[in-house]
Amino acid sequence: MKFSKHEKIDLLAILISAISLIASFILSIDYLSWIAVILCGIPIFRECAEGLITEFDIKADLLVSIAIVASIIIGEVFAAGEIATIMAIGGFLEEYTVSKTQGRIKELVNMTPQVAVRIRNGKEERILASEVQIGDILKVLPGESIPTDGRIINGETSIDQSTLTGESIPVDKKANDDVYSGTINLYGSFTMETTKISDDSSLQKLIKLVESSSPENANVVRQADKWATFVVVIAFTAAILTYLYTFEIARSVTILVVFCPCALVLATPTAIMAAIGNLTKYGILVKDGASIEELARTDELVFDKTGTLTYGTPEIVDIISNNPKKMMRMLASLESKSEHPIAKAIVKYYDNADELLDVEDFTMHIGKGVTGIIN
Incomplete structure (x- = not known):
């Protein structure tokens, strides 16, 4: 597994917190639990405050923060550290899943051609792909990526379009045929007239499509957030009523801890992003969480070509010859x-x-x- 610098810091904080909690439990030294409260609890408090102040967003972080504070007030520092550590683990898993998906997007970005050879006044000049304008004449040699979308005006070639279409067999192209950014010119050199600038090319649209993928637009995630808000309100109400009836703060805190909807809030977006990330790993690009959710109700799939289903490596199965x-x-x-x-x-x-x-x-x-x- 490869972690970013931020993820390494979070993981180190979780490991130290877990070790401190275990040591606190075994050695019965309560102050060791404060390490977990500080390392894992402070980020939760910060996110809770930001959500309330900037968006007035009542979610699980609020309930978790109050449960941690309440546990400390009644002297249950170990319980406070345990809550903070569990939530930190859930948050780390969600962040790691999202970062994996972003990593797949970066792979797509790296496929974007950076330079182009433009022919102007009979002379060839190398320019940045971002500087190509509609109507420019470009020269593409065998083995090069096509800088942007365009139309062949001279030459013949075969182009690997698997980046965009999934079709592994090269597609033959001749004059007046369209070619697309990010695809690979395999054999012949040709000149082309650009029809789109780099930012509007087919590959850039594909990258933007994947970048827009988000778990939040899935109905199951929206429902989870909605119910999390209800859980917070219900838990507060129950905790206050319990205290007014029993005057025992420990019982009220217990209700806040038990009601904590961390699994509900963390599991749904993490599952959606994990699905999108793993599909991208296998070359299947999904626009958003709603599309993933819709697949659960799908009975039939229609594919437009064999290249999306097969390995893309033809094999000889029979030979008909006298010799x-x-x-x-x-x-x-x-x-x-x-x-x-x-x-x-x-x-x-x-x-x-x-x-x-x-x-x-x-x-x-x-x-x-x-x-x-x-x-």
Whole structure:
């Protein structure tokens, strides 16, 4: 697991707090519990105060803060430290889940092309992709990422569009075909006219889509927040009535602690963000929590292409030839010069690099195949 600097500090505070609580319990030394109260309780108090002052937001933090303070007042410092530590663990797990999702977003951002080759007045110049304007003529060489969306005006090529579509087989492109930012030009060089600036490109829209993903818009999360507010009010009322009836502060504090809705508030957004983060890990991008929730009621899924379902690596399953060994040797020799997925499948099937024949005058014809001379 990789943690950010902030997460490492939080984790260290939780570990120290847990150790202090265990030591306090075993050695019966109450003041050790103050370590947990200070390290884990102060952040809770701060978030509670910020929510009340800036948004007048009554949530679980308020009830937890009062439960901690009340426990200290009646001398139950260990209970106060225990509450603070448990809430800190829940908060840390939620933060870590969200940071993992943000990490996937950064991977998408890193795929954004940074430079472009612009042709102006017959001369080539390297510029930042962010400086490309609509109507600029760009040159894209084999192996380069396409800087922004545009239309091919000269040349032929095959482009890996799996970043955007999930389709692993390269797509052949020729003049007047559209090309998209962040996709990879595999074979031929071409010139293109830009139709969108970098910030409006298909890849940037994809990144913004994932960045907008949030657990808060899921109905289950909104309901959890709503019920958490009700729980706070009910707990306060019950605690006050209990004290007025019994005049025992310990009973009132017990009600506040037991009513604490930490599981309700922390579990729902954490589960949603964990789902979004794990799906992104496997190349499945989800816009928001509501979409995840909707999947629970889905009976059928329709996919527009095989590349989203298959491994994306073609395999030979049968050979029809009077002399399959000779044919496959010549075919594998020729295709060994190509990087196309189907060519790789043929070479992999032959699986004998030592017997490959020498190929001369190898030529790749975009969208049509390859040619070469053997013997």
